[in-house]
Amino acid sequence: GAGVSQSPRYKVAKRGQDVALRCDPISGHVSLFWYQQALGQGPEFLTYFQNEAQLDKSGLPSDRFFAERPEGSVSTLKIQRTQQEDSAVYLCASSLAELAGETQYFGPGTRLLVL
């Protein structure tokens, strides 16, 4: 009966390094979302998957950000050549269906610090 899990929980990267953040959604959930939460702010949408299809990536801030969900389950958010402004908490959420009003279940987040 696990919820959404994310790993690692904390990541320190040197500027210019590539990082990969993993999300394990709730089993059977069709929709998967990534959000970025800066300190003291609300989460901001990054990208959305329905099964393995990436239907919306309009929130990705630059082409250094890339997300995939190849088998419609686990998802990875990759950030290439990290910059200090990438420091934030990255949240993953999943929901059972792609319906308005559907509850999104959030993971604990990965806190990324870029030095």
Add this chain to the structure above:
Amino acid sequence: GNSVTQMEGPVTLSEEAFLTINCTYTATGYPSLFWYVQYPGEGLQLLLKATKADDKGSNKGFEATYRKETTSFHLEKGSVQVSDSAVYFCALDRGSTLGRLYFGRGTQLTVWP
């Protein structure tokens, strides 16, 4: 466009006090509205939601009513407890099949015994 405006925090209350956290929104279409809560050291959890105008969401003594005429979804609780100390986020979706959420900035609530 779509956006959510929450009252600025932090909010500090004594136990058993009445709580209101204001939330207003701008949206196209017919959004669903949500309150999420983030307890210290934990992830975001859904507190309550309402999917159409005049609906009232409620959970754990918290309530919020979807008011289309005032584009508001204010969170209320009659008697807060120390355990309610957390950050509260108001959010909306676009009311279509694409369920991305738009969040407010969050309101920090601290309840003292």
